Amino acid sequence: MLLHRIRLLVNSRFIMEYEPSPLPSPSGRGSKEKEQEQENQQQYKNNSYPPLPQGEGLGVRAEIAELAGSNRQIPDVLLERARELRKQETPAEKILWECLRNRRLLNKKFRRQHNIDRYIADFYCHEKLLIIEVDGSIHASQQTEDYIRENWLLSHQFTVIRFSNEQIFNDIESVLHTIAQALIP
Template identity: 55%
Template sequence: MTDPDISRIAGRNRSIPPILLQFARELRKRQTPTEQILWECLRARRLNGYKFRRQHNLGRFIADFYCHGARLVVEVDGPYHDFQREKDAARDEWMRSVGLRVLRVRNRQVREDLEGVLVLILDGLETSSPDGSG
């Protein structure tokens, strides 16, 4: 059971500005190849039954992947993120302040060690989830 504050920010009945909703839809249509690889492993409860959403609106941000049951955000970072570390840090801090855990993985990690990335995500899910389930 998630607390009301998390549901207000990340749940089904949250209020999303139309422009952010449209942007998330566009991002889902044009996922990066690395995001596509990871999504194939996370979609349809393929990772130990945990439900993930992709390009999910959280407050004023859009998370690459989000598991509401475990309050876990997974971000897949490419080279562009090397130039926006402060922005990413502020975003991560906001997410932590509302009770979310953020896990960042690099594109290279997904391409070269997908199994290791999935183990890392699973570990994050199991330590994040209040009841140990998705």
């Protein structure tokens, strides 16, 4: 019944049709991405980026890249914890991940259990700086920590959306609609 419901959602108006990606390279990325990454690394080594306009710095995007980008520094403890959380996903996270993975929702890339500075976000869209948190029963006893975490994330330009397990189980269409609204500029 649950898989049937997810299949129906995949065909809904909020979720794009699934198109298999090209075969990944041995590093896990497609050839275009790998070529672009190599070109970027070469430009960085040669310091051949075009100069910034007078008086302009890298700004917020550079700070975000340090916190959540692919070249961020992640302590080994947090990296291992994120791997554990990916292996031990909750049923609600599993349902939502089936709807978000492989660019199924508005062709936006989501990551799960993604490290952002000292925190681990349940789901994260780097393009839109959107964090989706799925709250189980444990969050009732850690409201202060959640408040501190959310304020820190908001102060660093991230958008945070929270859903309870019950919302995902009982009204996944509304959850996906809310996420889609946050993804549309």
